[in-house]
Amino acid sequence: MEEFMQSGYWWAISLHPEDNGQPEIIDVHGKEASRLGDDWPYHIGEFDMLQNIDTRGWPQRGKLTEEELLDPEYAVDPATIHEGYWWAVHSEDFLPLIVQVGKSGLVYRIDGEDMLNDFEFLMPIDTSAWPTAGTLSRP
Numbered sequence: 001m002e003e004f005m006q007s008g009y010w011w012a013i014s015l016h017p018e019d020n021g022q023p024e025i026i027d028v029h030g031k032e033a034s035r036l037g038d039d040w041p042y043h044i045g046e047f048d049m050l051q052n053i054d055t056r057g058w059p060q061r062g063k064l065t066e067e068e069l070l071d072p073e074y075a076v077d078p079a080t081i082h083e084g085y086w087w088a089v090h091s092e093d094f095l096p097l098i099v100q101v102g103k104s105g106l107v108y109r110i111d112g113e114d115m116l117n118d119f120e121f122l123m124p125i126d127t128s129a130w131p132t133a134g135t136l137s138r139p
Contacts, residue, residue: 009053009098011127013134015046023050023132025085025098025125027110036100037108048134053098055087060096062089062120069094069120076116078105085125091118098125 012026012033026047027034033042068074069091081101088099090109099119100108107114 006052009055010047011050011053011130012047013050015048023127023130023134025053025100025127027098034110036098036110037113039111050131050134055096055098058087058096059122062096062122064089064120066091066094074117076119076121078116081116081121082124085127086119087122087125088119089122090114096122 007029008027010026010028010033011023013021013023014035025036026042028044028049031044033044033047035042062069064074069089083101083103086099086101086107087096088107089096090099097109101116102108105116107116107119
């Protein structure tokens with residue numbers, strides 16, 4: 001597991017038998033991993049790490065100012081944001097992060113969930129060509 005000590009976002013499969021075995025984006029910090037919408041800390045050994053996600057070439061800021069994003073009148077058109085992973089700026093800290101938009105319109109980030117209007121969505125993340133099978137067997 002030492003080879004996976006690089007912190008940042010990873011495309012990984014949970015090895016827990018109760019999980020569905022589908023790849024997901026996790027955030028790794030040392031030997032700890034966090035899942036979107038889940039504030040429980042996991043050990044990286046609980047995942048089959050498929051690939052590191054390099055976000056350095058992605059936009060690091062949005063078009064909106066902090067004041068515009070915090071404006072109570074600011075609203076995201078739900079028709080423009082589809083279900084899936086997105087690179088977005090959150091109004092809480094004004095930094096880009098990976099989020100997952102669910103069917104219900106809720107937005108899941110590493111430590112919780114928010115509403116569409118709490119974000120400026122910079123770009124969708126296309127995971128269709130990313131690996132879908134791991135190298136480790138699930139219990």
